[in-house]
Amino acid sequence: MAAKPKVATASLAGCFGCHMSILDIDERILDLIELIDFDKSPIDDLKEFTGRCAIGLIEGGCCNEENVRNLIEFRKHCDLLISVGECAICGGIPALRNTLPLQECFDEAYKHGPTVYNPSGQYPNDPDLPLILNKVYPCHEVVKIDYHLQGCPPSADTIWAALTALLTGKPVQLPYELIKYD
Amino acid sequence: MSAQGAAHIKAICKAAGNDPARLMDIAIAVQKQLGAVSDTAIDLIATHLKIPRVDVDSLVTFYAFFSKTPKGRVIIRLCNDVVDQMNGAAEVAAALETELGIRFGETSPDGAISLEYAPCIGLSDQAPAALINDVPVTHLDSGKARHLAQLLKREGTQARLVKTFGDGNNAHDLIRSMVVNNIRETGPVILAPYTSGSGLKKALALSPAEVIRDIKTSRLRGRGGAGFPTGMKWDFTRQAGGDQRFIICNADEGEPGTFKDRVLMTECPDLIFEGMTIAGYAVGAAEGIFYLRAEYAYLEKFLTAILTQRRKAGQLGQTICGKAGFHFDIRLQMGAGAYVCGEETALISSCEGRRGDPKNRPPFPAQKGYKGCPTSVNNAETLCCVARILECGPGWFAAMGTKGSAGTKLLSISGDCARPGVYEVPFGVKVSDLLKKVGADHTAAIQVGGPSGRMIGPKEFNRIICYDDLSTGGSFILFNKGRNVVDIARQFMDFFVEESCGYCTPCRVGNVLLRNKLVEILAGHGALEDLAYLEELGRTTKLASRCGLGQTSPNPVLSTLENFRPAYEALFKKSRGHEPVLANFDLQAALSQGSILAGRASSIFTPVNGSQP
Ligand SMILES: Cc1cc2nc3c(=O)[nH]c(=O)nc-3n(C[C@H](O)[C@H](O)[C@H](O)COP(=O)(O)O)c2cc1C
Numbered sequence: 001m002a003a004k005p006k007v008a009t010a011s012l013a014g015c016f017g018c019h020m021s022i023l024d025i026d027e028r029i030l031d032l033i034e035l036i037d038f039d040k041s042p043i044d045d046l047k048e049f050t051g052r053c054a055i056g057l058i059e060g061g062c063c064n065e066e067n068v069r070n071l072i073e074f075r076k077h078c079d080l081l082i083s084v085g086e087c088a089i090c091g092g093i094p095a096l097r098n099t100l101p102l103q104e105c106f107d108e109a110y111k112h113g114p115t116v117y118n119p120s121g122q123y124p125n126d127p128d129l130p131l132i133l134n135k136v137y138p139c140h141e142v143v144k145i146d147y148h149l150q151g152c153p154p155s156a157d158t159i160w161a162a163l164t165a166l167l168t169g170k171p172v173q174l175p176y177e178l179i180k181y182d
Numbered sequence: 183m184s185a186q187g188a189a190h191i192k193a194i195c196k197a198a199g200n201d202p203a204r205l206m207d208i209a210i211a212v213q214k215q216l217g218a219v220s221d222t223a224i225d226l227i228a229t230h231l232k233i234p235r236v237d238v239d240s241l242v243t244f245y246a247f248f249s250k251t252p253k254g255r256v257i258i259r260l261c262n263d264v265v266d267q268m269n270g271a272a273e274v275a276a277a278l279e280t281e282l283g284i285r286f287g288e289t290s291p292d293g294a295i296s297l298e299y300a301p302c303i304g305l306s307d308q309a310p311a312a313l314i315n316d317v318p319v320t321h322l323d324s325g326k327a328r329h330l331a332q333l334l335k336r337e338g339t340q341a342r343l344v345k346t347f348g349d350g351n352n353a354h355d356l357i358r359s360m361v362v363n364n365i366r367e368t369g370p371v372i373l374a375p376y377t378s379g380s381g382l383k384k385a386l387a388l389s390p391a392e393v394i395r396d397i398k399t400s401r402l403r404g405r406g407g408a409g410f411p412t413g414m415k416w417d418f419t420r421q422a423g424g425d426q427r428f429i430i431c432n433a434d435e436g437e438p439g440t441f442k443d444r445v446l447m448t449e450c451p452d453l454i455f456e457g458m459t460i461a462g463y464a465v466g467a468a469e470g471i472f473y474l475r476a477e478y479a480y481l482e483k484f485l486t487a488i489l490t491q492r493r494k495a496g497q498l499g500q501t502i503c504g505k506a507g508f509h510f511d512i513r514l515q516m517g518a519g520a521y522v523c524g525e526e527t528a529l530i531s532s533c534e535g536r537r538g539d540p541k542n543r544p545p546f547p548a549q550k551g552y553k554g555c556p557t558s559v560n561n562a563e564t565l566c567c568v569a570r571i572l573e574c575g576p577g578w579f580a581a582m583g584t585k586g587s588a589g590t591k592l593l594s595i596s597g598d599c600a601r602p603g604v605y606e607v608p609f610g611v612k613v614s615d616l617l618k619k620v621g622a623d624h625t626a627a628i629q630v631g632g633p634s635g636r637m638i639g640p641k642e643f644n645r646i647i648c649y650d651d652l653s654t655g656g657s658f659i660l661f662n663k664g665r666n667v668v669d670i671a672r673q674f675m676d677f678f679v680e681e682s683c684g685y686c687t688p689c690r691v692g693n694v695l696l697r698n699k700l701v702e703i704l705a706g707h708g709a710l711e712d713l714a715y716l717e718e719l720g721r722t723t724k725l726a727s728r729c730g731l732g733q734t735s736p737n738p739v740l741s742t743l744e745n746f747r748p749a750y751e752a753l754f755k756k757s758r759g760h761e762p763v764l765a766n767f768d769l770q771a772a773l774s775q776g777s778i779l780a781g782r783a784s785s786i787f788t789p790v791n792g793s794q795p
């Protein structure tokens with residue numbers, strides 16, 4: 001039997017809600033693993049790519065350099081890259097800070113916020129901490145993205161419909177109920 | 183507000199009959215009298231007119247010529263359209279700023295002078311130009327600009343600014359302007375001698391249905407851009423129900439690079455008004471509205487005087503030229519600086535005393551226009567043709583031009599050429615022949631029909647000016663080799679971003695995205711895939727926009743992409759070996775604040791030659 005196509009997933013500047021929605025396909029996950037193997041993904045906790053992937057699912061936009069590096073890796077390893085959810089597509093809640101200079105965000109978060117206790121007034125700055133980007137970028141402003149799945153998060157049915165269509169080479173058809181948000 | 187100010191407002195409202203439909207006139211008068219239409223003024227106007235405050239507020243905030251906070255007693259509006267930029271508007275701007283000690287968008291601390299930019303003021307043939315309150319000044323350079331600023335500082339008024347007058351009626355006592363006509367070529371129809379009343383008398387000898395038949399036989403089509411058959415429009419208007427109908431003359435002429443109506447109003451106002459009167463007779467209207475853009479306010483007194491003269495001569499008013507039962511008069515409606523008001527439904531909104539919001543079509547104005555009544559909106563040039571057709575006969579007119587495009591067309595020529603100005607040419611002229619006529623030897627690109635039209639390159643210079651081939655409202659902006667067509671498209675997009683009424687998302691957002699992408703590409707952050715993005719976004723914006731503005735605004739981008747793709751490609755930097763990051767994502771720039779705050783450089787991405795990851 002030919003090797004199954006691989007799917008990788010990542011959560012960048014997201015809340016993991018989109019990943020919860022992937023898991024929300026419930027027992028269909030059994031059908032899914034008939035079709036695919038998971039590669040680098042929080043779902044199987046694989047930290048590095050093991051090979052070429054058919055599909056990469058990206059949750060969240062890029063708020064720091066680590067996100068950018070991760071996204072570049074995904075672009076390099078995946079045939080199709082899909083932005084999943086509002087944060088990946090538009091920046092989402094994290095991008096609310098885009099209207100403020102970074103310094104103001106830091107000051108509020110680490111110095112002046114009502115619950116902050118920080119007598120030394122330092123910002124966290126361990127060398128292991130990735131640098132923060134001036135603003136939060138949607139994924140398609142950093143690398144080429146092939147598809148966008150809207151929603152916050154997109155419903156499990158939407159993700160399922162998109163994945164199965166792509167994996168079986170059929171056109172992606174999302175009925176109105178799956179792309180209606182009120 | 184002072185008691186005196188409040189009294190002024192009360193008097194202004196009263197003079198307009200406290201009629202909400204006259205809100206434009208009221209706001210214009212208040213702005214002029216008090217230097218602003220403040221929040222208090224808005225309250226008072228709303229009270230006098232018995233309308234919701236928001237109606238007044240939304241009107242005041244819509245038009246460029248109104249302001250809530252006081253501007254200078256003298257407002258300098260420097261035109262910054264493409265042609266003015268090409269002719270040194272930047273140096274003029276710098277000289278004004280230095281001499282006045284204020285920047286654009288500011289008012290001098292003593293409240294004497296404000297400095298602003300205006301998109302096209304209808305003087306591209308004598309650029310760079312500016313309006314000093316109502317007074318146009320032309321052919322500026324930095325020396326003249328300094329001189330101008332000194333004079334305005336010294337005298338505090340534009341009253342003694344103009345020393346020499348332009349040709350023809352520009353020197354008329356009621357105009358006294360330095361603007362010149364630049365009529366380079368006259369033709370048999372419009373820029374030809376005309377005896378006032380001759381067309382009208384012939385029209386009144388016919389029945390209204392016969393007049394419409396004659397206009398149909400002449401095959402006259404609208405000269406405002408869309409080219410709709412005028413006779414048919416009148417027929418629809420006449421046959422629509424109701425007992426009140428209106429004629430509107432569109433003299434808004436806001437399309438950058440278009441200025442032929444300016445010349446018509448200066449030299450042939452009788453012809454226009456006569457055309458309106460004939461139109462009124464044909465469709466059964468008793469009232470006509472002449473909508474004049476604010477930038478042409480310097481012609482207002484003159485035009486008003488011509489109207490008065492026509493009333494005295496029995497060519498307007500009751501029982502016109504002795505024709506029992508035919509009563510028709512014309513009211514002048516001033517605009518207040520909004521390009522979209524040239525769109526006929528927006529123009530009607532504006533005449534009704536509202537924001538210049540376009541309306542859904544259908545119903546078309548011919549069915550339901552001004553105040554809900556059937557209305558025919560016609561361009562000033564169209565109406566000139568009407569008067570001449572009645573005078574000389576439809577056969578005479580139809581014999582000129584080409585099969586599908588009868589008569590002559592006024593062209594507004596500007597940009598890189600020896601003889602910019604107005605040309606009356608028969609339809610059927612080849613673009614290359616036109617270029618010879620105007621003294622343009624090195625033309626590399628032509629913007630046909632203004633920003634909403636198309637940018638064409640040499641391979642289309644053999645096309646023919648007529649409705650069936652190269653259709654246009656008449657504006658040709660010429661560009662020589664060496665001009666940056668992508669930057670020109672960007673400037674046109676700036677214009678549309680500014681002028682979109684904002685009602686519908688495709689236009690309000692789409693134009694901004696198109697413009698921003700052009701800015702990125704011009705900054706060297708473009709990539710090949712951006713071109714597909716521009717094309718798709720442009721098409722979507724056109725498809726999904728509600729009115730003609732958004733349905734045409736992506737044209738500068740789409741037509742330059744079609745005809746000047748290499749100009750875009752030349753702006754793409756070679757890939758810096760950092761695939762797959764997109765060319766327009768500048769990682770080092772994105773990390774700049776973060777690394778300052780952390781006091782260290784990125785350990786993940788070390789800059790390659792100071793560039794990308
Ligand atoms: C954004 C926009 C601006 C316009 N500006 C003008 C204008 O300044 N003058 C004009 O005559 N028509 C203008 N038009 C076209 C008018 O809507 C209308 O078609 C025209 O006045 C009809 O007159 P015509 O049939 O004599 O050409 C504009 C249209 C759009 C969409």
Ligand code: SF4
Binds near residue numbers: 014015016059
């Ligand atoms: S799109 Fe919604 S669910 Fe998904 S990561 Fe963002 S906030 Fe969470």
Ligand code: SF4
Binds near residue numbers: 681682683727728733
């Ligand atoms: S297309 Fe633009 S100008 Fe026209 S209604 Fe929409 S937003 Fe307004």
